Amino acid sequence: MNNHSFKYDYLIVGSGLFGAVFAHEANLRGFKCLVIDKRNHLGGNVHCKSVEGINVHSYGAHIFHTNDKEIWQYVNQFASFNNYINSPVANYNGELYNLPFNMNTFYELWKVRTPKEAQEIIRQQTENLNIDEPANLEEQAIKLVGTDIYEKLIKGYTEKQWGRPCKELPAFIIKRLPVRFTFDNNYFNDTFQGIPIGGYNKIIDGLLKDIECKTDINFFDDRAYWEQQANKIVFTGKIDEFFDYKFGELEYRSLRFEEATLNTSNYQGVAVMNYTDAITPFTRIIEHKHFEFGQQDKTVISREYPASWHKKAEPYYPVNNEKNDSLYKQYKELANQTPQVIFGGRLAEYRYYDMHQVIASALTKVKKEFQND
Template sequence: MKKILIVGAGFSGAVIANTLAKTGEYFIDVIDERNHIGGNCHTERDPKTDVMVHQYGPHIFHTSNEKVWNYVNSFGTFRPFVNRVKSIYMGQVYSMPINLHTINQFFGKTFGPEEAKNWIKSKGDSSIDDPKTFEDQAKKFVGEELYKAFFYGYTKKQWGTEPRNLPASILKRLPVRFNYDDNYYNDIYQGIPEDGYSAIIQKMLDHPNIKIQLEKRFLGGSDQSSGYDHIFYTGPIDAYFSFRHGRLGYRTVYFKEHRTEGDFQGNPVINYADEKVPYTRVHEHKHFTPWESHSKTIYFEEYSKETDEDDIPYYPKRLDEDMKILKEYELEVSRLSNVTFLGRLATYRYLDMHHIIEEALDCAEKFINKQS
């Protein structure tokens, strides 16, 4: 049997491990430097409130890929869940993403869909032909007023820079709707696992050919000499090469935890769009499991900051200097024959859970076919 090392016990690593193990042709070691599986999707019950907490911030599973949806459901029950985000700006609560209700409330109108489309079009900056920056993208499609209200302050806090310094691609994935649909996502399948994400990943890793070692740090390229036939690496690409070309830029988040009786905010996630409010959003985790009942509650203020050496990286910044550094590391990767880089950190891309699972399934299948 071939011996495989998988670095990282998040979704990428777990999907690879599960797919390879089921063939019966591989022994797989999965290592993770944290004291739990699940990566940033890790969930566990808060002992004081019994609420299932998303330890690294909210994760709502959504996809239009039936194969991915059926795959994750084979490891546990996903309950239907629609993410309805609110945003507070200047003392008013608005519905997000921007939809017909948001537009009518903000401008004090009673527009129908076509009237709203024409109104927003008239507000947009028609002089911007090809938006290159976040700010240009917003101004072209929703206009100065909605940009300043819902995107400027929040984005500046989230990314630690003026939105004009950010690429337009960050905003392109956020919809604007001209009906009253306040579902944050457009995907066909949306849900949250009944027993949390860590239970799903534990079932993926529950195989006699898989051995898990937690609190074990991967030491970089030198670990290739450990007798493994292949390594699947899901950690930061720059860390693998001991940062020899420099560190890639990430934003990270940290949380301030609160508990109280009853219901704190009545919604899973509320954004705080005002720049003067130091946190970006508040998430109250009992609302991610509406099928459960809890007399107490736990909620978190979320703050964004630059990633220091000891921080967990969350969001790849992908600024011009980062992309230059990334090319150096990608050149290094191209010279390796027995290492596969996959997942958000190893490919330095923003990926949702369904993208990660889809790519990991495809990667595992190609690897198996290549070996046969």
């Protein structure tokens, strides 16, 4: 293969965080990149749009949090972050509880005032259940927080989210559930947390500055043409689609957002409210202005409805059960035998990544790709 026959060094398919970081780093090293995206905007799922002067997170809440100082410094090159702390509230049939589970939650539930009292109630609720090795999400959750919290604040929400009973979900999904015996409503334990002032588009625009980008372009509509454009491809879409579903389809969960602009300055008093009962069809309501402490006269909310996934739907969450993980391994082996393509991001790596993890993955692949430069 002669490099001179290609117009670009890298074709980057997808302009989310992985694609944008890779393109930025390649461009810094003097390589010519083209970024294409099938949506009508750049930025993938971190894309924001302005409505009534409010930065609306188009694809659900994105809260940046990390313990990795290097990743934090990396994103701060492109935007300043505010000091937003995620403190969601759970709404169970109109009863409100603080998240993550902490002394405020336990007081509201049981009127206990000390950590010892709260721990004793959880112990009483779990001691006769003999759950040593939790076999599924239900057992794992009850072992961690007892039956009351499981029934009110976990079961309905989780079953809506995944579209299947908690007994059929793997225990690991909830292993990192924050449970605190302090009066602390900060959802994340990470040192660094915030929202970019001016929205995530500032970061994407900074990463893709001076790089040629085309939107409304689906790589698969004219795959042969796009494969002729660059020496190498960075692919951030679905890995099974790239290999034409050779071993079968990987499964995902999808989401649907219902957005409304309301003629009030403050709808729910918090950015994220989870609806944990089984009856309410949506899992949460996001009130976007609270991410940036907005003082606008109006407000914008998004209701988030989990949805089953099909090929025309947007894939949001990989379903990392044994069946899918072993299927992904087969695709990963194919990817390893395709050296002219770099696979990265949530869909290409079939992993539920947070934003800082996507950036870390991109920078790792960059290091590997350019180690001799």
